[in-house]
Amino acid sequence: MLRIEQLTKRFGANAAVDNVSFTIDKTAMIGVIGASGAGKSTLLRMINRLADASEGTIAFQGRDVTRLTGSARRKWQSECAMIFQQFNLVPRMDVVSNVLHGTLNRRSTFSTLFNLYPTEDIHTAIEILDRLGIADHAPKRAEALSGGQQQRVAIARALMQDPQIILADEPIASLDPMNAQIVMDALRRIHEEDGRMVIANLHTLDTARRYCDRVIGMRMGRVVFDGTPDQLTTGVARDIYGAGAEFSEAATSTDINALAEARHAVTA
Numbered sequence: 001m002l003r004i005e006q007l008t009k010r011f012g013a014n015a016a017v018d019n020v021s022f023t024i025d026k027t028a029m030i031g032v033i034g035a036s037g038a039g040k041s042t043l044l045r046m047i048n049r050l051a052d053a054s055e056g057t058i059a060f061q062g063r064d065v066t067r068l069t070g071s072a073r074r075k076w077q078s079e080c081a082m083i084f085q086q087f088n089l090v091p092r093m094d095v096v097s098n099v100l101h102g103t104l105n106r107r108s109t110f111s112t113l114f115n116l117y118p119t120e121d122i123h124t125a126i127e128i129l130d131r132l133g134i135a136d137h138a139p140k141r142a143e144a145l146s147g148g149q150q151q152r153v154a155i156a157r158a159l160m161q162d163p164q165i166i167l168a169d170e171p172i173a174s175l176d177p178m179n180a181q182i183v184m185d186a187l188r189r190i191h192e193e194d195g196r197m198v199i200a201n202l203h204t205l206d207t208a209r210r211y212c213d214r215v216i217g218m219r220m221g222r223v224v225f226d227g228t229p230d231q232l233t234t235g236v237a238r239d240i241y242g243a244g245a246e247f248s249e250a251a252t253s254t255d256i257n258a259l260a261e262a263r264h265a266v267t268a
């Protein structure tokens with residue numbers, strides 16, 4: 001499905017991503033972890049073609065997407081929708097219009113200019129918002145929503161593109177544990193129910209273990225771990241983060257697990 005081969009991105013003398021290769025041969029939810037500066041964002045941005053590779057190839061379903069240009073590149077970008085830590089919504093625009101922005105790549109300049117959306121697209125946008133539990137907020141300005149709700153709007157915008165892959169760059173880094181859980185649950189459900197591949201950069205180990213089928217660990221631009229959540233032991237994590245014996249998992253925790261356990265205790 002997705003084959004990354006010897007992918008490198010250099011910024012001057014610094015290789016942000018250094019000779020990375022891996023294959024994802026079935027739809028899965030993948031977590032990419034690693035310390036700040038390990039190259040996680042650069043990797044995702046290259047897959048989405050927001051950044052160009054210096055060397056190597058990215059192929060999806062046998063098609064090389066590494067050097068697409070113009071409309072072919074834009075088409076690829078809608079096949080692998082990206083969501084970001086800071087949501088990247090238009091704050092003063094209403095929620096449903098933000099979601100409809102997901103169709104920009106396939107609309108004419110004229111209709112974009114005058115905000116003309118087909119009724120069918122408006123219905124689809126509302127259905128997606130409903131699926132994510134935020135249809136009631138459709139007419140509100142995006143800036144009036146909480147962080148967790150805004151991230152769900154961003155996910156809805158991504159789904160509007162009907163992508164095969166969702167690339168999530170630190171999707172919960174700005175959220176409190178409860179909203180982090182809601183957003184991660186939504187991504188997992190989208191993967192399971194729609195069969196979409198999800199690749200998420202995560203800064204916390206517990207989230208990667210809890211939600212992902214496979215975890216890729218990066219350190220200084222290289223892949224230093226590629227395995228299942230079970231294989232991601234504290235010792236392995238220490239190597240990925242380049243930390244010593246003082247390494248504490250708590251430092252990379254969102255407390256999603258603690259929150260889930262607390263809920264379980266209340267309902268038990």
Ligand SMILES: Nc1ncnc2c1ncn2[C@@H]1O[C@H](COP(=O)(O)OP(=O)(O)OP(=O)(O)O)[C@@H](O)[C@H]1O
Nearest residue numbers: 011014015016034035036037038039040041042043
């Ligand atoms: N546009 C750029 N110009 C120059 N250097 C860059 C640029 N983007 C990233 N880098 C460098 O590439 C390296 C990897 O950065 P990247 O943002 O991919 O890491 P990351 O693992 O996503 O980190 P974080 O978790 O802090 O977002 C860093 O050394 C960073 O300074």
